[in-house]
Every structure is written in C-alpha cells, then in structure tokens.
Amino acid sequence: MKDVRVSxxxxxxxxxxxxxxxxxxxxxxxxxxxxxxxxSPGPEAEGLEDPEELLGLYVGASRAEFRDGSASGCLPAKxxxxxxxxxxxxDGLDELRREIRITLRHELAHHFGFDDEQLEHVxxxxx
Numbered sequence: 001m002k003d004v005r006v007s008x009x010x011x012x013x014x015x016x017x018x019x020x021x022x023x024x025x026x027x028x029x030x031x032x033x034x035x036x037x038x039x040s041p042g043p044e045a046e047g048l049e050d051p052e053e054l055l056g057l058y059v060g061a062s063r064a065e066f067r068d069g070s071a072s073g074c075l076p077a078k079x080x081x082x083x084x085x086x087x088x089x090x091d092g093l094d095e096l097r098r099e100i101r102i103t104l105r106h107e108l109a110h111h112f113g114f115d116d117e118q119l120e121h122v123x124x125x126x127x
Contacts, residue, residue, distance in 0.1 A: 017097075032074075055081070
C-alpha cells in the first residue's frame with residue numbers, strides 16, 4: 001500500500017459527500033447521531049481490541065433506544081471516522097472514498113441496531 005494522505009478539510013469533504021449520497025429517506029432516520037472525524041482513535045476506543053486498526057466506531061444508543069425513551073438523558077450517539085487509519089488501508093483516492101463510504105455506512109448501521117455479526121451476514125462487503 002502506498003501512503004495516501006489528504007488534508008483534514010478534504011477528508012471531511014469526502015465524508016460529507018458520502019453522507020449526502022445516502023438516500024434522503026435513510027438520512028432522515030438518523031436521530032441523535034453526530035459524525036466526528038479524528039486523525040486516529042482516542043479515549044472513545046480504549047478497551048477495544050486493536051484500536052490502532054479501527055477505521056470507524058459507533059458509540060452510543062441505537063435509534064430504537066432513543067425513540068423508545070430508554071436512552072433518555074443520553075448524549076447523542078457518535079460515529080467516529082479515523083482518517084489516518086482509513087488512509088493507511090488504501091492505494092489511492094478512489095479507494096479512500098470507497099473505504100469512507102463503507103465505514104460510514106457500517107457505523108450508521110449500528111445506529112439502526114445491527115451488530116457486527118448481523119452485518120457480516122447481510123452485508124459482507126461492509127462488515
């Protein structure tokens with residue numbers, strides 16, 4: 001793999017474009033979830049296996065928990081995208097866009113209640 005590095009603003013623009021490419025009907029269902037871009041995993045990834053290899057992470061309650069009130073008083077959920085880890089897995093800008101898209105959609109699937117095992121079964125490419 002060759003090193004692919006883009007500026008923070010370009011990476012953010014790529015992530016925003018991938019979010020905008022998600023159908024509006026699905027984006028409208030994103031309740032209490034924010035997206036944060038970090039260069040690398042931070043305290044939110046402590047205690048996880050191999051945090052230095054994480055491409056993204058979902059932290060927080062699911063959409064169902066927010067809707068049924070069981071997450072009352074909780075902070076909004078967050079999707080973290082880890083720029084340097086994503087860049088380290090690709091050979092070019094097209095691959096970077098693809099990895100951002102897959103990672104973003106994978107983490108947003110957690111918002112809708114899918115766990116990693118279910119994602120592997122229904123969407124192997126994005127698991």
